[in-house]
Amino acid sequence: MDAQISFVINVLRKLLAGAGRCTRLPSNLISVAAVSVALFIGMAPHAAGAGESPQPSFFNSVEVKSNNMAPFKKWRSALARYNEEAKTNPHPACPGKQMQICTYDDWTNFLKSLQDKPPLIQLNEINNQINQAKYITDSANWGQSDYWATPAEFMARFGDCEDYAILKYLSLQRLGWKESQLRVVAVKDLNLKVGHAVLVVFFKHPKTGQVLNLLLDNQIKSIANADNVRHYQPVFSINKYFWWRHTPVTG
Numbered sequence: 001m002d003a004q005i006s007f008v009i010n011v012l013r014k015l016l017a018g019a020g021r022c023t024r025l026p027s028n029l030i031s032v033a034a035v036s037v038a039l040f041i042g043m044a045p046h047a048a049g050a051g052e053s054p055q056p057s058f059f060n061s062v063e064v065k066s067n068n069m070a071p072f073k074k075w076r077s078a079l080a081r082y083n084e085e086a087k088t089n090p091h092p093a094c095p096g097k098q099m100q101i102c103t104y105d106d107w108t109n110f111l112k113s114l115q116d117k118p119p120l121i122q123l124n125e126i127n128n129q130i131n132q133a134k135y136i137t138d139s140a141n142w143g144q145s146d147y148w149a150t151p152a153e154f155m156a157r158f159g160d161c162e163d164y165a166i167l168k169y170l171s172l173q174r175l176g177w178k179e180s181q182l183r184v185v186a187v188k189d190l191n192l193k194v195g196h197a198v199l200v201v202f203f204k205h206p207k208t209g210q211v212l213n214l215l216l217d218n219q220i221k222s223i224a225n226a227d228n229v230r231h232y233q234p235v236f237s238i239n240k241y242f243w244w245r246h247t248p249v250t251g
Contacts, residue, residue, distance in 0.1 A: 022161035022189075022196045054247065058200055058213040058226040059187065059234045063244040075184075075238060078148040078166060085152045092156030099133040102155055111174055119177075123201060126171045127216045127223055134158045135218070162186075162197035164218040169199055169239075177201070183237040183244070191231045200226055200237065 054062035069076060086104070094102030101107050110129065114122045136158045138147040149163040151170055165184045172182055183200045199216040213226035226232075234246035 022194060056249075057234070057237075057244070057246060058185075059229060059232050059246070060249050061234050061246040062249060063234075063237070063246050065242050065244050067242055069241075069243065072238060072243060074146065074148040078150055079240065081153075082150045082170065085150055090152045092152050095156060095158055096134060099129060099155075099158075101129065104152065104155075107151060107155070107171070111171060114175060119203065119206075122172070122175055123203070123214065123216065123223055126168055130164055130167050130171070131218050131221070133164065135160060161218055165197045165199040165216070168216050172201065173240075179239045179241055182239050184239070185237040186235045187232040188235060189231060190233055195235075196232070198232070 057063035091103045215224045215226040
Protein backbone atom coordinates (compact mmCIF):
# COMPACT_ATOMS: atom_id res chain seq x y z
CA MET A 1 0.00 0.00 0.00
CA ASP A 2 2.89 2.39 0.72
CA ALA A 3 4.04 1.99 -2.88
CA GLN A 4 0.57 2.97 -4.12
CA ILE A 5 0.50 6.05 -1.91
CA SER A 6 4.00 7.09 -3.05
CA PHE A 7 3.01 6.64 -6.67
CA VAL A 8 -0.09 8.88 -6.36
CA ILE A 9 1.83 11.51 -4.40
CA ASN A 10 4.43 11.66 -7.18
CA VAL A 11 1.69 11.98 -9.79
CA LEU A 12 0.13 14.83 -7.80
CA ARG A 13 3.49 16.59 -7.57
CA LYS A 14 3.77 16.57 -11.36
CA LEU A 15 0.12 17.54 -11.85
CA LEU A 16 0.31 20.54 -9.54
CA ALA A 17 3.70 21.82 -10.66
CA GLY A 18 3.63 25.11 -12.50
CA ALA A 19 3.48 28.86 -12.09
CA GLY A 20 0.76 31.42 -12.50
CA ARG A 21 -1.75 33.66 -10.75
CA CYS A 22 -2.07 31.29 -7.80
CA THR A 23 1.08 29.29 -8.22
CA ARG A 24 0.26 26.15 -6.30
CA LEU A 25 -2.24 24.35 -4.17
CA PRO A 26 -1.50 24.39 -0.43
CA SER A 27 1.82 22.79 0.42
CA ASN A 28 0.11 20.37 2.78
CA LEU A 29 -1.66 18.83 -0.20
CA ILE A 30 1.05 16.18 -0.31
CA SER A 31 -0.04 15.00 3.13
CA VAL A 32 -3.65 15.25 2.00
CA ALA A 33 -2.80 13.06 -0.99
CA ALA A 34 -1.79 10.26 1.33
CA VAL A 35 -5.07 10.57 3.22
CA SER A 36 -6.97 10.69 -0.08
CA VAL A 37 -5.38 7.44 -1.21
CA ALA A 38 -6.14 5.89 2.18
CA LEU A 39 -9.78 6.88 1.76
CA PHE A 40 -9.83 5.35 -1.71
CA ILE A 41 -8.44 2.01 -0.56
CA GLY A 42 -10.45 1.99 2.67
CA MET A 43 -7.62 2.53 5.15
CA ALA A 44 -8.52 5.91 6.67
CA PRO A 45 -9.65 5.26 10.25
CA HIS A 46 -11.23 8.68 10.74
CA ALA A 47 -13.09 8.89 7.45
CA ALA A 48 -16.70 9.95 7.91
CA GLY A 49 -18.97 7.60 6.02
CA ALA A 50 -16.14 5.18 5.21
CA GLY A 51 -17.29 2.48 2.85
CA GLU A 52 -20.03 4.64 1.32
CA SER A 53 -20.14 5.36 -2.38
CA PRO A 54 -18.73 8.70 -3.57
CA GLN A 55 -21.42 11.37 -3.89
CA PRO A 56 -22.00 13.67 -6.90
CA SER A 57 -20.41 17.07 -6.40
CA PHE A 58 -19.62 20.34 -8.15
CA PHE A 59 -17.21 20.90 -11.07
CA ASN A 60 -18.17 17.55 -12.57
CA SER A 61 -16.68 15.55 -9.70
CA VAL A 62 -17.63 13.05 -7.04
CA GLU A 63 -16.64 13.49 -3.39
CA VAL A 64 -15.89 11.46 -0.29
CA LYS A 65 -16.15 13.16 3.11
CA SER A 66 -13.73 12.86 6.02
CA ASN A 67 -13.61 14.36 9.52
CA ASN A 68 -9.86 13.82 9.85
CA MET A 69 -8.66 17.43 9.77
CA ALA A 70 -5.12 16.66 10.95
CA PRO A 71 -3.42 17.07 7.53
CA PHE A 72 -4.72 20.63 7.10
CA LYS A 73 -2.31 22.47 9.36
CA LYS A 74 -2.39 25.79 7.50
CA TRP A 75 -6.19 25.84 7.45
CA ARG A 76 -6.47 24.98 11.14
CA SER A 77 -3.78 27.52 11.98
CA ALA A 78 -5.56 30.30 10.05
CA LEU A 79 -8.85 29.58 11.83
CA ALA A 80 -7.15 29.44 15.25
CA ARG A 81 -5.36 32.76 14.63
CA TYR A 82 -8.63 34.28 13.43
CA ASN A 83 -10.39 33.20 16.64
CA GLU A 84 -7.66 34.88 18.69
CA GLU A 85 -7.50 38.10 16.69
CA ALA A 86 -11.29 38.44 16.69
CA LYS A 87 -11.13 38.84 20.46
CA THR A 88 -8.86 41.89 20.16
CA ASN A 89 -10.61 43.76 17.31
CA PRO A 90 -7.31 44.59 15.56
CA HIS A 91 -6.79 47.76 13.51
CA PRO A 92 -4.17 46.94 10.86
CA ALA A 93 -2.84 49.73 8.68
CA CYS A 94 -4.66 49.97 5.36
CA PRO A 95 -2.44 48.94 2.40
CA GLY A 96 -4.63 50.65 -0.17
CA LYS A 97 -8.12 51.86 -0.94
CA GLN A 98 -9.11 49.09 -3.34
CA MET A 99 -11.17 46.97 -0.94
CA GLN A 100 -12.13 49.83 1.44
CA ILE A 101 -12.10 47.40 4.37
CA CYS A 102 -9.01 48.06 6.43
CA THR A 103 -9.93 47.16 9.99
CA TYR A 104 -12.20 44.81 11.91
CA ASP A 105 -14.48 47.80 12.54
CA ASP A 106 -14.74 48.37 8.78
CA TRP A 107 -15.43 44.69 8.24
CA THR A 108 -18.04 44.55 11.02
CA ASN A 109 -19.81 47.67 9.73
CA PHE A 110 -19.79 46.31 6.18
CA LEU A 111 -21.37 43.06 7.33
CA LYS A 112 -23.92 44.93 9.47
CA SER A 113 -25.03 46.78 6.34
CA LEU A 114 -25.81 43.40 4.77
CA GLN A 115 -27.43 41.73 7.79
CA ASP A 116 -31.04 42.19 6.64
CA LYS A 117 -30.38 41.89 2.91
CA PRO A 118 -31.54 38.88 0.86
CA PRO A 119 -28.96 36.06 0.65
CA LEU A 120 -28.09 36.66 -3.01
CA ILE A 121 -27.39 40.33 -2.32
CA GLN A 122 -25.13 39.30 0.59
CA LEU A 123 -23.22 36.96 -1.71
CA ASN A 124 -22.84 39.53 -4.46
CA GLU A 125 -21.79 42.37 -2.16
CA ILE A 126 -19.20 40.25 -0.34
CA ASN A 127 -17.80 38.84 -3.57
CA ASN A 128 -17.60 42.27 -5.25
CA GLN A 129 -16.11 44.02 -2.23
CA ILE A 130 -13.38 41.48 -1.49
CA ASN A 131 -12.47 40.98 -5.15
CA GLN A 132 -11.40 44.64 -5.24
CA ALA A 133 -8.35 43.81 -3.09
CA LYS A 134 -5.00 43.73 -4.84
CA TYR A 135 -3.56 40.30 -5.58
CA ILE A 136 -0.24 39.76 -3.76
CA THR A 137 1.69 36.49 -3.82
CA ASP A 138 2.62 34.72 -0.61
CA SER A 139 6.30 34.93 -1.50
CA ALA A 140 6.07 38.73 -1.75
CA ASN A 141 3.91 39.05 1.38
CA TRP A 142 5.40 36.43 3.68
CA GLY A 143 8.56 35.09 2.08
CA GLN A 144 6.82 31.70 1.86
CA SER A 145 5.50 29.70 -1.07
CA ASP A 146 2.16 29.16 0.70
CA TYR A 147 0.56 31.04 3.61
CA TRP A 148 -3.11 31.03 4.64
CA ALA A 149 -3.95 34.51 5.96
CA THR A 150 -6.43 35.63 8.59
CA PRO A 151 -8.82 38.54 7.90
CA ALA A 152 -6.58 41.04 9.70
CA GLU A 153 -3.54 39.81 7.77
CA PHE A 154 -5.42 40.12 4.49
CA MET A 155 -6.69 43.58 5.37
CA ALA A 156 -3.13 44.65 6.23
CA ARG A 157 -1.36 43.11 3.21
CA PHE A 158 -3.95 41.71 0.82
CA GLY A 159 -3.10 38.22 -0.45
CA ASP A 160 -3.53 35.45 -2.99
CA CYS A 161 -6.37 33.16 -4.06
CA GLU A 162 -7.02 31.17 -0.88
CA ASP A 163 -6.92 34.40 1.17
CA TYR A 164 -9.80 35.89 -0.85
CA ALA A 165 -11.72 32.62 -0.38
CA ILE A 166 -11.06 32.54 3.37
CA LEU A 167 -12.26 36.12 3.94
CA LYS A 168 -15.43 35.45 1.89
CA TYR A 169 -16.01 32.23 3.85
CA LEU A 170 -15.60 33.97 7.23
CA SER A 171 -17.73 36.94 6.13
CA LEU A 172 -20.62 34.64 5.30
CA GLN A 173 -20.03 32.68 8.49
CA ARG A 174 -20.32 35.90 10.52
CA LEU A 175 -23.57 36.70 8.70
CA GLY A 176 -25.01 33.42 9.92
CA TRP A 177 -24.54 31.17 6.92
CA LYS A 178 -24.22 27.53 7.94
CA GLU A 179 -21.00 25.55 7.67
CA SER A 180 -22.86 23.03 5.51
CA GLN A 181 -23.38 25.80 2.93
CA LEU A 182 -19.73 26.83 2.64
CA ARG A 183 -16.63 25.21 1.13
CA VAL A 184 -13.16 26.56 0.41
CA VAL A 185 -12.10 24.54 -2.64
CA ALA A 186 -8.61 23.77 -3.96
CA VAL A 187 -8.76 23.25 -7.70
CA LYS A 188 -6.54 22.69 -10.67
CA ASP A 189 -7.11 25.38 -13.30
CA LEU A 190 -7.12 23.28 -16.47
CA ASN A 191 -6.66 26.34 -18.70
CA LEU A 192 -3.68 27.84 -16.87
CA LYS A 193 -2.30 24.50 -15.61
CA VAL A 194 -1.91 25.86 -12.07
CA GLY A 195 -3.44 25.41 -8.65
CA HIS A 196 -6.11 27.83 -7.47
CA ALA A 197 -8.56 28.25 -4.57
CA VAL A 198 -12.15 29.48 -4.58
CA LEU A 199 -15.27 29.51 -2.42
CA VAL A 200 -18.31 27.42 -3.33
CA VAL A 201 -21.62 28.24 -1.65
CA PHE A 202 -24.65 25.94 -1.65
CA PHE A 203 -27.61 28.28 -2.12
CA LYS A 204 -31.22 27.06 -1.94
CA HIS A 205 -33.38 29.06 -4.33
CA PRO A 206 -36.24 30.55 -2.27
CA LYS A 207 -38.84 30.02 -5.01
CA THR A 208 -37.89 26.73 -6.65
CA GLY A 209 -36.13 25.04 -3.73
CA GLN A 210 -33.32 24.06 -6.09
CA VAL A 211 -29.86 24.01 -4.52
CA LEU A 212 -27.37 25.93 -6.67
CA ASN A 213 -23.60 25.51 -6.40
CA LEU A 214 -22.43 29.11 -6.58
CA LEU A 215 -18.80 30.01 -7.29
CA LEU A 216 -17.15 33.03 -5.65
CA ASP A 217 -13.80 33.46 -7.36
CA ASN A 218 -11.26 36.29 -7.33
CA GLN A 219 -10.51 35.54 -11.00
CA ILE A 220 -14.16 35.88 -12.12
CA LYS A 221 -15.89 39.22 -11.70
CA SER A 222 -19.41 37.94 -11.04
CA ILE A 223 -20.76 34.98 -9.10
CA ALA A 224 -21.10 31.96 -11.39
CA ASN A 225 -22.95 28.67 -11.30
CA ALA A 226 -20.20 26.14 -10.55
CA ASP A 227 -22.05 23.56 -12.64
CA ASN A 228 -21.36 25.69 -15.74
CA VAL A 229 -17.63 26.06 -15.06
CA ARG A 230 -15.59 23.46 -16.92
CA HIS A 231 -11.98 24.57 -16.47
CA TYR A 232 -11.69 23.80 -12.74
CA GLN A 233 -10.88 20.31 -11.49
CA PRO A 234 -11.42 20.12 -7.72
CA VAL A 235 -8.85 18.27 -5.60
CA PHE A 236 -10.31 18.85 -2.15
CA SER A 237 -12.82 21.12 -0.43
CA ILE A 238 -13.01 22.05 3.23
CA ASN A 239 -14.96 23.87 5.92
CA LYS A 240 -14.59 24.09 9.69
CA TYR A 241 -15.57 20.50 10.42
CA PHE A 242 -14.97 18.35 7.35
CA TRP A 243 -13.00 17.99 4.16
CA TRP A 244 -13.92 16.22 0.93
CA ARG A 245 -11.69 14.41 -1.53
CA HIS A 246 -12.81 15.04 -5.12
CA THR A 247 -12.22 12.92 -8.18
CA PRO A 248 -13.36 13.86 -11.70
CA VAL A 249 -16.28 12.17 -13.39
CA THR A 250 -15.10 10.50 -16.57
CA GLY A 251 -17.01 9.32 -19.59
